[in-house]
Amino acid sequence: MHVRSFQLSDYRPVTQLLETVLSEECYELTMEAFARQLSWDSELVLVAVEEDEIIGMIIGTIDNNRGYYYRIAVHPDYQRQGVGKKLIQSLRGRFEQRNVAKILITADEHNEPILSLYESLGYATTDFFRSFQKLSIVAG
Template identity: 65%
Template sequence: MLLRTFQLSDYAPVTELLAEVLTESCYDETIGALARQLKWDSDLVTVAEADEQIVGIIIGTIDNNKGYYYRIAVGQAYQRRGIGKALVENLKQKFVQRKVSRILVTADPHNEPILPLYESLGYRATDFLRSFSKLSIMNG
């Protein structure tokens, strides 16, 4: 398995991977976030390659000197092989190199099922950033 920074030629296989793994609403959100992150800092988007194809991706971002794991996806045929953990560790090293003050996990409803992955890597509930922006729709 090879981990490397996202390249423009990865766009089609990455969107196929995301469509395979994510729900439709999560896919739509993630594609928008991916596009924004690629404009801001493509180095924080890492892909995993195996068998000459893209089998995983992690999207991170830095905001106010904090590093955030935004979204991770691993192809169904490649899950439970350590690829997700390797992607998290790779991005963590990028955050450490950039001397972020804290690393957080975006814990939106789409990420809830994979929070145990982060817990297995030593992250705690206090490291999970839960966004309640959806609540503002109900009040407005």
């Protein structure tokens, strides 16, 4: 397995992965964030590939010199095999290359079940960013 930056040809397999792994509500929110992040900085969207098949992905973003892990998804057949950890570590490397001041984990209701994964990698509850606003809503 290797981790690399998202490429345009990955769009269909990534959206299929997200449909498989995420609830309908989480999928809708994630697709909005995914599209925004691709338009801002696609280097912070990573995919895990095994034998030319996308088995996982992670979306990150940088805002005000802080790196955020937004959403991670790993195909059910590959869960609990280190794919998520590899994605998190790879994105952390991207954040470190850009000298972000702090790395935070978006801790919304959809990420709650996997916060222990981040804790196993050394993140503390103080690193969890809980926002009760939908960042995708634009006032107008």
